[in-house]
Amino acid sequence: MDLLDGIYTRRSIRYFTDEPVDKDHLIEMIKAGTWAPSGLNNQPWRFVIINDRAMLIKLSSLTKYKRIIEESRSCIAVYVDKKAMYNDVKDHQAIGACIQNMLLAAHALGLGSVWLGEILNKSDSVNSLLDISDEMGLMAVIAIGHPADRKATSKRRDISEVILKEI
């Protein structure tokens, strides 16, 4: 897939088929994520892969987007290692860059994925469910699967609205 085409055609995919996701593809998504830049190259990102159906069902109960996690075949919980952080804003930006690489990689691999943030309201419960130390801060859950045949559309502001000035 062409890089610019991939950036423009990636959509948040919220409906999935029953087909499982290859482990190699989940690893490729994570590898792509780790090639994001980070301030001082501190690479603060950490990952939990969840394939187990019973665990996905439990995880789904912690968000109002329950159906999406239930329907997904795999999820990757993205964490920030608090011990590796040096600046909140820059570390959160680096995590965002990492997640974007992961979503683009999923798209290039023919997978659908969606970045779920609302579940951060239940971060403590997620850490407890996944048995992850509180030194790890939940940053997002990415729900992944093969896209079901639905049209995902999205809109953006015209570019003239976001360019403040040119000097």
Place this chain on the structure above:
Amino acid sequence: MDLLDGIYTRRSIRYFTDEPVDKDHLIEMIKAGTWAPSGLNNQPWRFVIINDRAMLIKLSSLTKYKRIIEESRSCIAVYVDKKAMYNDVKDHQAIGACIQNMLLAAHALGLGSVWLGEILNKSDSVNSLLDISDEMGLMAVIAIGHPADRKATSKRRDISEVILKEI
């Protein structure tokens, strides 16, 4: 350029030739940035394009990475519109995703770019210099140009170090 190849071969480029950057390419970078996902699709990103040499020299004096901005042919200052924000962590992540799309687009277009964050220490001075309202929070400056012939290398932790567990 292939999407996954682009993710793996992008490097922070800190040395540039004298060749100017096409305006169309700067616009393409910004357009790519805006196709990042954002929480509630709030699209909080805003941009200032700087091509003027005298302004680049003034901007360069606000960071210890002075040489990089001086040597770049253009910079894009990335802002967050504070009025559009809804959650600090998620908005900063969205800005990171946007910047990553911009860096990947630059790479696909044959440009070199580097994400500069240290200049945030002088955010007030940057806003004052660019005559930008304090309702806009400086998030990063991206220095851009045609890459000079130097080998940019980088390293990442092995993937086994960043996967906490698989369930």
